[in-house]
Amino acid sequence: MNYQEINKALLTGDTSATVLPQLAKLNNLQFVFNADFGLTDLPLEPGLIMIRGPRQYGKTTWLQQKIFQTIDEYGPGSALYINGDSIKDRWHFAEELSNIANAFPRKVCCKRLFIDEITAINDWEKAIKSIIDQGILDNVLIVTTGSKARDLRRGTERLPGRKGKLSRTSYIFTPISYKQFKDVCGKFFKKETLSAYILTGGAPVAINALAEHNAIPEYITSIISEWILGEMAASGRSRSSLLSLLEQLYKMALSPIGQAKLARESGLANNTVAQGYIEILADLMCVVPSRQYDFNKNHVVYRKECKFHFVNMLMCITWHPKKPRTIQELNNLGVDLSAIYEWAVAQEIWRRACIYEKDIPEQLLFWQTKEHEIDFVVPNEEIFIEVKKGKASPLSFNWFNKIFAKQQLQVINSTSFDSKYITGVTLEDFLLNN
Secondary structure (H helix, E strand, C coil), X not given: CCHHHHHHHHHCCCCCCCCCHHHHHHCCCCCCCCCCCCCCCCCCCCEEEEEECCCCCCHHHHHHHXXXXXXXXXXXXXXXXXXXXXXXXXXXXXXXXXHHHHHCCCCCCCCXXXXXXXXHXXXXXXXXXXXXXXXXXXXXXXXXXXXXXXXXHHHHHCCCCCCECCCCCEXXXXXCCHHHHHHHHHHHHHHHHHHHHHHHCCCHHXXXXXXXXXXXXXXXXXXXXXXXXXXHHHCCCCHHHHHHHHHXXXXXXXXCECHHHHHHHHCCCCHHHHHHHHHHHHHCCCEEEEEEEECCCCEEECCCCEEEEECCHHHHHHHCCCCCCCHHHHHCCCCHHHHHHHHHHHHHHHHHHHHXXXXXXXXXXXXXXXXXXXXEEEHHHCEEEEECCCCCCHHHHHHHHHHCCCCEEEEECCCCEECCCEEEECHHHHHHCC
């Protein structure tokens, strides 16, 4: 059904499988999860909510669930829908927005318009701005989703004062938490539950595919690859340059690196070109820079070398040079697991920052001197995090309290310990503590 046919059905209260097909698919899945990205319930007030997120994490399914719930609670026609992939241009979009505004029944007390993949429409924000300025959607809550994160974020920035009086209007659709993953399918994966979570990145479609096939199938990795390559091509960037840059990110995984060196080692023209690739990967919520943090001055040091962390583990696994597709292949990565574990921690820190609307979730922090380094610094929580794949001891960090008096260091490693300022936890325990 196209979105016009879907809206005709919604106006009659029809929310059957034909109208909302993603909901019907849930009945055939072995595992079903509840999306948790900071937006528990939709507000009753009108306004504009924008949700951006990577592919294959369940945005469309969530959106159809909210359409179903709205119709169920507020009656026929209280929720209507537009598919951005079916819109020709911003003028067509503006026309459809006006048509839908007039289609809402007068008597419904709640009016919600759901727009899926709004970033497929060029200059979509200009159409939204025009319609809002005309007052056509004054009493409507508009909920949008998009995977072209760069367009959605830039579009959001171009709509000041046009998002209503909502307390929060921008969200990032994150992976499911490890706690929910373990609650839902821990009995299935048993002792390999943690490895299964890392391998799938907390993406529901990958989790169900892994359970069915005992591996991440090619159709999953192809979707992820084509999404990234499509975004790069749309911005005029090449596949070969992307592959070369990613090769260096995996190779220099745990080491700070300047963009000039990254460009040189990747065979790119200069650091500006390298920065362009990194910015797109960051906008797609796949890779984020980790900047050095000056604890004494309480600020980020931008002029120094930085690390680059994968925060989308499914994308990380998809493009990994050794292509692990099964739990056994992941566990056999050997020394490469150190980087995988650190990136799993990076994804979790980023996930929590997105949920709690931290200022810059696209940026992580670390601390370093000539003698010592700490993998992650979380200033708002006043905590330092070090990641070790093997066993660690608090005695190895006697230097920490001499530099950071009365501060707390959490060491993620293969064992647990608890001293006055230094705590050891396993990676699983860290992920569960959300």
